[in-house]
Amino acid sequence: MAKSFPAHKVKSHLVYTVWEAADVLGCHRQTVIRWIRNNGLAGDTSRKPWLIEGHVLKEFLGHKQSKARCKLPLHHCYCLSCRGSREPDGKIADYVQETASSGRLTALCPTCGAVMNKIIRRSDLEAVQAKLEVTLQQASPRLVSCTEPHSKVTLKMEPETHVKTHLG
Ligand SMILES: [Zn+2]
Numbered sequence: 028m029a030k031s032f033p034a035h036k037v038k039s040h041l042v043y044t045v046w047e048a049a050d051v052l053g054c055h056r057q058t059v060i061r062w063i064r065n066n067g068l069a070g071d072t073s074r075k076p077w078l079i080e081g082h083v084l085k086e087f088l089g090h091k092q093s094k095a096r097c098k099l100p101l102h103h104c105y106c107l108s109c110r111g112s113r114e115p116d117g118k119i120a121d122y123v124q125e126t127a128s129s130g131r132l133t134a135l136c137p138t139c140g141a142v143m144n145k146i147i148r149r150s151d152l153e154a155v156q157a158k159l160e161v162t163l164q165q166a167s168p169r170l171v172s173c174t175e176p177h178s179k180v181t182l183k184m185e186p187e188t189h190v191k192t193h194l195g
Pocket residue numbers: 106107108109110136137138139140141
């Protein structure tokens with residue numbers, strides 16, 4: 028996950044040295060130097076100490092953070108096995124309510140087939156359902172036996188003992 032920086036603490040009208048900028052943002056000075064060297068942060072490096080105008084830094088951070096947010100769309104999961112944002116295989120996922128306001132989305136990685144988990148807010152579920160076919164699962168087996176007839180529970184056990192018949 029990309030670290031987020033308190034861009035709101037940067038004052039647009041001030042000019043910061045690398046040291047001061049790092050201090051305000053609570054990051055290492057090397058991080059700020061790297062932004063200037065490699066990530067396109069426009070600093071004045073013609074003399075020491077390097078100077079960065081507040082509004083430039085603010086804009087840079089805003090850009091950086093909105094980019095980080097876009098990285099993982101709501102209906103995508105992060106695959107820990109092949110390391111990347113993935114749209115669930117077959118656009119299907121399971122959702123298990125875990126708390127009153129959030130639940131776990133489970134899907135398969137289309138690239139490597141690993142199981143991906145993601146905690147989403149209950150209020151985001153509709154948005155996810157607009158993109159994926161989400162199957163709502165019961166959280167606890169006890170709930171299932173309370174709400175469903177006994178015969179159905181027995182039925183659910185059957186696939187485990189069911190053996191595929193060989194053809195030919
Ligand atoms: Zn994967």
